[in-house]
Amino acid sequence: xxxxxxxxxxxxxxxxxxxxxxxxxxxxxxxxxxxxxxxxxxxxxxxxxxxxxxxxxxxxxxxxxxxxxxxxxxxxxxxxxxxxxxxxxxxxxxxxxxxxxxxxxxxxxxxxxxxxxxxxxxxxxxxxxxxxxxxxxxxxxxxxxxxxxxxxxxxxxxxxxxxxxxxxxxxxxxxxxxxxxxxxxxxxxxxxxxxxxxxxxxxxxxxxxxxxxxxxxxxxxxxxxxxxxxxxxxxxxxxxxxxxxxxxxxxxxxxxxxxxxxxxxxxxxxxxxxxxxxxxxxx
Amino acid sequence: xxxxxxxxxxxxxxxxxxxxxxxxxxxxxxxxxxxxxxxxxxxxxxxxxxxxxxxxxxxxxxxxxxxxxxxxxxxxxxxxxxxxxxxxxxxxxxxxxxxxxxxxxxxxxxxxxxxxxxxxxxxxxxxxxxxxxxxxxxxxxxxxxxxxxxxxxxxxxxxxxxxxxxxxxxxxxxxxxxxxxxxxxxxxxxxxxxxxxxxxxxxxxxxxxxxxx
Ligand SMILES: Nc1ncnc2c1ncn2[C@@H]1O[C@H](COP(=O)(O)OP(=O)(O)OP(=O)(O)O)[C@@H](O)[C@H]1O
Ligand SMILES: [Mg+2]
Numbered sequence: 001x002x003x004x005x006x007x008x009x010x011x012x013x014x015x016x017x018x019x020x021x022x023x024x025x026x027x028x029x030x031x032x033x034x035x036x037x038x039x040x041x042x043x044x045x046x047x048x049x050x051x052x053x054x055x056x057x058x059x060x061x062x063x064x065x066x067x068x069x070x071x072x073x074x075x076x077x078x079x080x081x082x083x084x085x086x087x088x089x090x091x092x093x094x095x096x097x098x099x100x101x102x103x104x105x106x107x108x109x110x111x112x113x114x115x116x117x118x119x120x121x122x123x124x125x126x127x128x129x130x131x132x133x134x135x136x137x138x139x140x141x142x143x144x145x146x147x148x149x150x151x152x153x154x155x156x157x158x159x160x161x162x163x164x165x166x167x168x169x170x171x172x173x174x175x176x177x178x179x180x181x182x183x184x185x186x187x188x189x190x191x192x193x194x195x196x197x198x199x200x201x202x203x204x205x206x207x208x209x210x211x212x213x214x215x216x217x218x219x220x221x222x223x224x225x226x227x228x229x230x231x232x233x234x235x236x237x238x239x240x241x242x243x244x245x246x247x248x249x250x251x252x253x254x255x256x257x258x259x260x261x262x263x264x265x266x267x268x269x270x271x272x273x274x275x276x277x278x279x280x281x282x283x
Numbered sequence: 284x285x286x287x288x289x290x291x292x293x294x295x296x297x298x299x300x301x302x303x304x305x306x307x308x309x310x311x312x313x314x315x316x317x318x319x320x321x322x323x324x325x326x327x328x329x330x331x332x333x334x335x336x337x338x339x340x341x342x343x344x345x346x347x348x349x350x351x352x353x354x355x356x357x358x359x360x361x362x363x364x365x366x367x368x369x370x371x372x373x374x375x376x377x378x379x380x381x382x383x384x385x386x387x388x389x390x391x392x393x394x395x396x397x398x399x400x401x402x403x404x405x406x407x408x409x410x411x412x413x414x415x416x417x418x419x420x421x422x423x424x425x426x427x428x429x430x431x432x433x434x435x436x437x438x439x440x441x442x443x444x445x446x447x448x449x450x451x452x453x454x455x456x457x458x459x460x461x462x463x464x465x466x467x468x469x470x471x472x473x474x475x476x477x478x479x480x481x482x483x484x485x486x487x488x489x490x491x492x493x494x495x496x
Pocket of ligand 1: 278297302320321322323324326327328329
């Protein structure tokens with residue numbers, strides 16, 4: 001327990017640096033404007049028909065062709081300072097040793113990924129105010145959008161996939177979306193941590209951006225290619241929920257993501273133990 | 284006297300550039316060692332190797348009989364200030380030290396207060412570290428190095444940015460720590476610091492380290 005506390009303290013050290021970092025504020029602001037831009041036609045629709053919206057738009061928002069890419073690019077901005085070794089890092093690692101320091105960084109990646117996911121969830125709901133209403137089902141508006149073509153007539157670009165409504169309750173869909181986001185975001189964080197530790201700080205961001213662009217390529221060329229594009233699985237629309245479609249099944253995606261997370265964690269540990277980690281500038 | 288640090292045939296290169304070339308030395312308990320040399324002669328690299336922050340190519344470093352990189356990855360019982368002291372900018376000095384102490388699994392407010400006072404800082408000062416002057420930051424760096432009461436201190440240019448009074452205070456502090464049987468390795472470009480404080484002086488040049496005094 002005491003050891004867990006020490007590791008968490010190392011992880012929170014990185015989070016404490018957020019408040020002084022303009023990059024973090026830029027991420028929050030851009031995210032807010034993007035979500036606002038995407039959801040405002042829905043809000044206008046809801047005002048016109050006098051029916052409020054539930055706080056469960058996140059799985060649909062992320063299904064949009066743009067969202068997965070935008071959210072991941074902002075995530076790359078969040079983790080671009082990996083391996084998080086600014087001037088105070090020697091003082092920390094001398095007190096923790098390499099292994100615990102590494103564990104602290106991995107904890108940080110998971111915590112930051114969770115915060116980011118939560119932020120997306122909160123903003124998708126917040127921008128609906130004052131038309132937001134707490135309800136336990138999908139509500140009339142989403143049901144209508146999913147079953148008719150009315151959404152596109154009102155300039156709404158978010159796809160309301162009927163399969164999602166049919167297969168999941170709102171809580172299930174949100175939970176699943178959180179798990180997918182957490183696994184994919186943490187995978188990106190660890191990939192960048194590994195590459196930046198091995199080489200220099202620009203490499204992780206460039207490769208991660210490459211993975212995002214491969215997502216666009218894969219989605220446009222063939223459903224088969226999305227089997228090799230983990231970034232695509234952030235969208236429930238690019239997964240075949242019942243396991244019969246052309247896209248990878250949910251089970252496949254979850255298993256591969258867990259394996260990738262484990263492999264990247266082991267590889268990063270080896271690199272941390274073997275390499276000289278430089279003190280880098282705060283960005 | 285017992286050797287607390289032993290360095291044997293230590294080598295470190297950066298892309299064929301030999302920074303440490305077959306260095307050997309023993310450091311005894313309760314003495315202050317001066318490491319001098321021109322800019323880029325490898326003093327900081329040597330300190331980083333001793334701490335375990337940097338891997339070396341060949342040779343061995345033993346701290347209290349434990350081999351760095353084999354028995355332990357980071358030197359235990361060592362306090363250090365290396366290059367610029369870095370802290371969380373939007374926290375006070377005492378809060379920063381408290382967090383660092385927490386990483387060791389310890390909680391000792393009195394010790395933090397005592398160490399800050401020893402280095403001439405006011406522990407109750409709520410001022411954020413980003414508003415500290417260069418010398419105050421350096422003093423906080425020294426407090427950080429001594430607060431866990433380590434047996435070995437690696438001080439890389441500890442007098443950076445200190446005023447004359449500060450330099451005198453730190454000299455007195457280092458001599459007091461020596462009385463408590465601490466071993467101090469001190470790199471400095473100031474001849475007076477070296478002459479006044481050090482029992483043994485090593486000079487680094489072209490990757491070699493030779494005893495000067
Ligand atoms: N991470 C690194 N990668 C490549 N070269 C390095 C690295 N760290 C240090 N060097 C090189 O090693 C040499 C020794 O550097 P070091 O910092 O130890 O010098 P120093 O004796 O501490 O100098 P100063 O008195 O200016 O502090 C320099 O030539 C430096 O460029
Ligand atoms: Mg130096």
